[in-house]
Amino acid sequence: MSAATGPLLEARGLRSGYRGSMVVDGIDLDVGEGGLVAILGRNGVGKTTLISTIMGLVRPYSGSVRLAGRELAGARPDAIARAGVGLVPQGRRVFAPLSVEENLRIAVRRGRAGRWTVERVYELLPQLAERRSHRGDQLSGGEQQMLAIGRALLGNPRLLLLDEPSDGLAPAAVRGVEQVITGLRAEGLAVLLVEQNLRVAFALADEIVVMQKGRIVHRSGTTEFRRSPDIARRFLGVA
Template sequence: MKPFLSIRDLRSGYAGGVVLGGVDLDLDAGGVVAVLGRNGVGKTTLVSTVMGFLRPYGGSVVLDGREIAGARTDVIARAGVGIVPQGRRVFAPLTVSEHLVVASRRKARGPWTRARVLDLLPRLGERLGHRGDQLSGGEQQMLAIARALLGNPTLLLLDEPSDGLAPAVVAQVGEVIRQVSAEGMSIVVVEQNLQLALSVARDVAVMQKGRIVHRTSCSEFRSRPHDRRRLLGID
């Protein structure tokens, strides 16, 4: 069976400089993979290239049999890719309700409606009239997740979802990711927080110098502290 997401020899960077030197990564339908690595190895560049924020220098990204490498961001979104970007990027002057209206305009078919999103993220229902700049970091992250889900993606990219959040909020984010995963969505999580990554993913892919250098199950990675120290410098 062919993987739902197949990335082959993906090369990308900024202003002609190479950051991704040939990434290979597969993900089965309904799978969750955590992309780990030290700062500067290309993790955000990877998700930005898959999403179309960056145009690749070469390589292939096939989603459910469709080549999307190099397509416009809106085309990639319509093909079924959603993203929760690093830093959340909510619009400061828009209310929570207005964010949800904008995210719903594409009317993508699927199970995620405004009502279901607010059921999953009830705190947002309490903050519908608040502007983006009136939300806490955790609330902004929940809004970024809600916005992505309303596009009804088949592949969800999460870039550093724990960034800047308190431990209790990180735990809440992890629970939301697990619930979304249980719905059968395919997910790529780029994360520095190893505890969160291993709690939500089934497999681990470690990046070094713009390439995937190690791929294993989360259970195997947990049991091999030597690999964690060698690849990530942490226990």
């Protein structure tokens, strides 16, 4: 398949871990242009390590990660960001002592140029505009998540990696995150979402991928997955 017609993200035979341990153990994964794939899996199966490997924060032992046909495996995180991959990390990781505005300005300096500007982020996320002079650690969990998303958007990604964005949030804040992701998709952004909240994954994803011990043990369309509760029970331990 040529770069023009292939998926936006194409990972093949990806293996990685820490000091020789094999945490991601041969992952093949595609995300189409404008698509949303959700990765499910219990704690410790390697979801964050997979995301970190795609972002270049963990170096792959072997395998390939292509974005629009361009090989990224082994590149540094800043080069991968400039190629068009944005990360909203697990735990949000906003700079606590810096204001909302400063958090966003730093992201502008690090990202690649494009249509996302601080003003556009404030339009998308008006709750951040209201809090622009508040410190990162004065924000609610939901506001911190919005700030983390805003920071990632300022890198003008083609593919957004979101690692458990609903984790620890109140139901209203989870709905806010869902609405933002839905809006971004409507603009054509492709998303790879790690999520332990099945309801959120079902609401957002076209395709569901289940990881266990560093491997993909199940993949299906979201509708098909929802019709097979035995799969969720077997791999995720939920009814």
